[in-house]
Amino acid sequence: MELTPERKQQIEEEERARLAEEHYRAQVRASLNTTASQSAPPPPEGRKSHVGLLLLIFAIGILAIVLVGAAIVLNSNARSTDSDVATPRSARGSSAPSVRYVPMSQKIATGQVVVKAHGFVQYRFQITPNMRDARISGSFNASGGSGNDVDAVIAAESEYPNWINGHQARVFYGTQGRKTTDSFDVRLGPGTYYFALSNRFSAFSDKYVFLNVDLNYSKMETY
Numbered sequence: 001m002e003l004t005p006e007r008k009q010q011i012e013e014e015e016r017a018r019l020a021e022e023h024y025r026a027q028v029r030a031s032l033n034t035t036a037s038q039s040a041p042p043p044p045e046g047r048k049s050h051v052g053l054l055l056l057i058f059a060i061g062i063l064a065i066v067l068v069g070a071a072i073v074l075n076s077n078a079r080s081t082d083s084d085v086a087t088p089r090s091a092r093g094s095s096a097p098s099v100r101y102v103p104m105s106q107k108i109a110t111g112q113v114v115v116k117a118h119g120f121v122q123y124r125f126q127i128t129p130n131m132r133d134a135r136i137s138g139s140f141n142a143s144g145g146s147g148n149d150v151d152a153v154i155a156a157e158s159e160y161p162n163w164i165n166g167h168q169a170r171v172f173y174g175t176q177g178r179k180t181t182d183s184f185d186v187r188l189g190p191g192t193y194y195f196a197l198s199n200r201f202s203a204f205s206d207k208y209v210f211l212n213v214d215l216n217y218s219k220m221e222t223y
Contacts, residue, residue, distance in 0.1 A: 101132055101218035108136065108195060108213040115142075115150055115199040115207040120164060122196040123213070124157075129190045131217035136195065138213030139183035145205030149178035151198040154186055160194040 109123050127134045142150045153163050154173040162169035172193070173184045178201065199207045 097222040100221055100223065102221050104131075104217055104219045106215040106217075108138070108215055110212050112208060112210045113197070115197050115209055117202045117204050117206055118200050120196055120198040120200060121209075122160075122164070122194050124192065124194055125215060126192050127188050127190050127215070127217070130220060131190070132220065133187070134189070134215065134217040135185060135187045136193070136213065136215050137183075137185040138195075138211060139181070140197065140209050140211035140213075141181045142179070142197075142207050142209045144207040145202055147178060148180045148207075150207050150209055151175055151178055151201070152182060152184075152196070153198070154184070154188075154193060154195050157192040157194060160196070164196060164198065164200075166200070 106125075108125055113121050115121050125136075136154060140150070140152060142148055152173075152175045153160075153171050155163050155169060155171040159169040159171060163171060163174070172188060173186045175182055195213055197207075197209055197211070199205075
């Protein structure tokens, strides 16, 4: 339907009036918002101070907790160190064992023996590397025949055959001839040795010899 010019003019005036009213309303709303924003009171200074105080207290509390924790750790380490020092070695599984040396004695010869005419009596013994400060000590007393005497020697296994057969030999102890009685105390290293009594110089008389010979040393023990 086609509108008359009068109707068209009326509609345009109504539209302009409506747009003008909306524009006015928009201006009023903007004005009200600006006023409300300008008139809003700032946060009170007391609240700011209260918040700052709370933050300071919180920071101090955190620092105190850290310091207490560090003190506990240091104290625990100190106690652990003291405990390690005070704990005996035997109570520590990872520590090296302690070592001690126990005196030992081994009987080589004792009592009375008969050394036949033109014969000898010998005692073979060994000293091992674990025998510390090994010593052979003892004494003898001979009787029989016209001189009541024998020859005695301590020699290494390699030199003993020379001595017993009357040849020159290096010995650790020897009577250097016949003796009725004598005592000795000889320190020896690891090896094989002989202690011997000889009556090879006597053609007819047996000799009766009372003797006491010991091998003394220290044995290492761990505990």
